[in-house]
Structures are given as structure tokens and as C-alpha cells.
Amino acid sequence: MSPIIEISIPQLLLALLFILVAQTTSFVQKLGLNKDITIGTIRTVAQLFLMGYALTFIFGANNPWLTVGIFIVMVFSAIFIVRGRVKEKQIAYEVPTFLTMLSSYFLTALFVSWLVIGVEPWWEPRYFIPTAGMVIGNSMSALAISIERLFSQMRQQRDLVETKLCLGANYKEASRDIFKGAIKAGMIPSINAMMGVGLVFIPGMMSGQILAGADPLIAIRYQIVVMFMLVGSTAMSTIIVTLIIRRRCFGKSEELVVSAE
């Protein structure tokens, strides 16, 4: 395998031409996205450089508490992103969502790094942090979709849910279709990704490994693990969170407490 080709700063700046294309498109078509593209570009560079230095430090420190601490910070940041996407003020969903993300993502990352890849020790930051990062990044989007769908459908179908309650349904029966729809909405993107992987697109992780000089046959094994891991962690977290939040949409008397739109 050839060694990795380092990207110099001038080469990195050359990549800004892609941003220039996006900015020009936005300007010509009057999309109003120029400010967002600028902020996004600055944040991408700043956040990734920061992460690069942080990871260099963490890999060097080789401390389990630091690895777990970084993991908690990543999940904590993720819940803020989910909050930004789910416009819900009435039902408190943040704490159970955070705790579910923390426990399910930790278990997934632990399972993959320790048992599937066989890393010793299990917290080896070079494996644990990227694995956890992929789990958090993907499942966070799925969770946001599921939670948003659950709340919006509870509001839209409020009268129908109440009708079912009035006909003797318990809260689970009255919201069964909404619950299933919310979980499906969250899980479909990761299932679709399994359908298209290797045919329609080469995933980021595998591309990164190949660019870094890894054997493609080793890279695909990692990618297979990642694809399975993402489907599993997405299913686990969306089901647990949707179950908890669904209960919170109903009061003690199993009355729907989510108000109409």
C-alpha cells in the first residue's frame, strides 16, 4: 500500500473553490444561503481542526476517563442538535432522550470496539471515539426524525386518537399507528443506506480508510460492521425514546395531553 498523501494548506485552500461554487449559485439564484454557507464553512474548518487537535491529545493521553468524557460531551452536543430540529415546547423529552442516547450509544460502541473489532483495551480512543462518533451522528438524525414525526402526528391526528380512546382503546392502542410510523420514519434512512452501499455510494468511513492506504478488503469489513451497527443503534434508540415520549404524550388517565396544532 502506498503511504497517505498529506494535504498541504495551499491544497486545502484549493478545496474552497467548491464553496465558491455554492456561494455563486446561492447569489445568482437569490437563495439567501450565502450567510449560512459562510458560517458553515468557518464552523467546518474550526470544529474539525479543534477535533483534530483534541483527538491528537486524547490519543496521546490514552486515558479511559478522557475517552468516556469525550463520549459524554459528544452525546451532550447531539441532544442540543436534536432539540434544534424538534420544535416541541409542551412535552419534556430531552432528559429521557439524552439518557437513552448515552446508554444505547455507549453499549453499541462498546460492543463494536470490544467484541466485533476486538480492541484491547475496549476504550482505546483510536477505535472507540470514531465508532461512537459514527453511531451518534447517524442515530441522532434518526432520533430527531422519529421524535418530530411522533409529536406532529399526535397533534394532527389528535381527534382520531381521542376517538379511539373513547371506544375503549388504551393509550398504546390509540397511538399504535403513529408510534409505528415514527419509528419507521427514523429507521428508513439507515435501511436505505444498506440497500445503496457499494452500489450507489462509497461510505465516508470506507473511503477514508482507502484514501489512508488501507486494503479495500479490510475497509469493506469495517464498513459492513458500521452499517449493521448504525441500523442496530438507530433501531434501539428510536424505539426506546419513542416509547418513553409516547407515554409522556398521555396523562395519568391516559388522556392525550398534546394540544392541537
Added chain:
Amino acid sequence: MTKLLELRDLSFSYDKGAPPVFEHFSLDVRKGEFLVIKGPSGSGKSTLLRLICRLNTPRSGSIIFKERDVSEITPSELRSKVTYVPQIPQMIDGSIRDNLQLPFSFAQGQGKSVPDDSALEQMLDAFYLNDVTLGQSANKLSVGQKQRLSIMRAILTEPDVLLLDEPTSALDAESAAMVFSIIERLNTEEGKTVLIVTHSDYQPDVPQARSCTFRNGNLECS
């Protein structure tokens, strides 16, 4: 007649700090009674029905059904015995048959025998719905047809009490008369206890009828 429902000292407001809809409200409903509750919009008529079947929770006070506090009864069990039919009829996507059999798909209705097609067709006739078929889409019916279908669906599991919220609000005079005659028959022939909320000047033609009007959070009954 024995008391079936007792509302004791109920107080309720929709939000903390909002003006109360009820303050120390009490009402007794006897078995087989036909109670018509009238009053202007916003007087609390619908809220009263929603409180009885626990779709809203009172701030204080108690509701007794068959000598048991409703808070001691599983909500789904209570609602299968004290069934509320909302003002705007709601149908699930599917046929009329699917909608009529819906209550039997819930755990609460699973012990009960599901009426077969011929029984349902007979009931459709009795509900002036002889122009529809069991296989047609329920959501394509007119509002008046849906109103009748939703009442029919509510009584299939044989509740003790029917709580009807403005069952004729969107209907013309002819359809409204049909709905009222169905409700009256349910009371006189099947002995159902009926609480009906309406803002029309409906005068029931049944022996057990009592008319009450909401004024300032209190009911004045004749």
C-alpha cells in the same frame, strides 16, 4: 332509579391561572336517564362530558360511576362503559366495516362477540344508513352519515352511558331529526343512559328526559 353517575364538587380550568370552567360543580345522573344539556358556546358543556370520561382531569372533586370513583377504574374500561362521541366524527382509513369493528380490535373489546355482516347491515338500516354498504370507504361518507355511523360504532360494545357532544351540529334539519330519533330509541328501547350536549332548542320526546341549561358554570334543570 339508582344513581349511575355522581359528579361531586368538581372544579376545572384548562390552564393554571386560567378562569375556571367549573367551580364546585355537582350533578347526579340516574340509570336510564335522558339528560339534555344546553348552553351557549364556551359554557363548559363539552368539557363536562370530557371530564366524565377522563379525557380531561378535574383540578378537584370526584366522579363516581356505579359507586366506584372513576380514578379507580382503568381508563379504557371506563371509556368502554361510558362512551363519549365527539362533535366531529372521526373515521379510520378503511371501510365502514373496519370502522364498526374497530372497538373489538382493542383489548377492552376482545372478549365481546364481533357482530357479523348481517347484524351490522340490520343496524345500518336502523340508523337510516340503508344507502351505504359495509365495504365502502368510511371517509367518503357525508358528515351526517358519519355522525350516525359514529353513534352506531359507539353502541356496538354496549356501553352503559352514551355521552353525545353536539351530535347534530353540522346537520340539516332532516338529518338532525334522524339522529335525535335514533338517540331517543336507544334510550327508550335499549335503556341506554344518555347525556347529550346541544346548543339547539331540541325538546326530547322521551319519558325519562331532563333538560338542563348551563349558566355561569352551574346547571339549571327543569
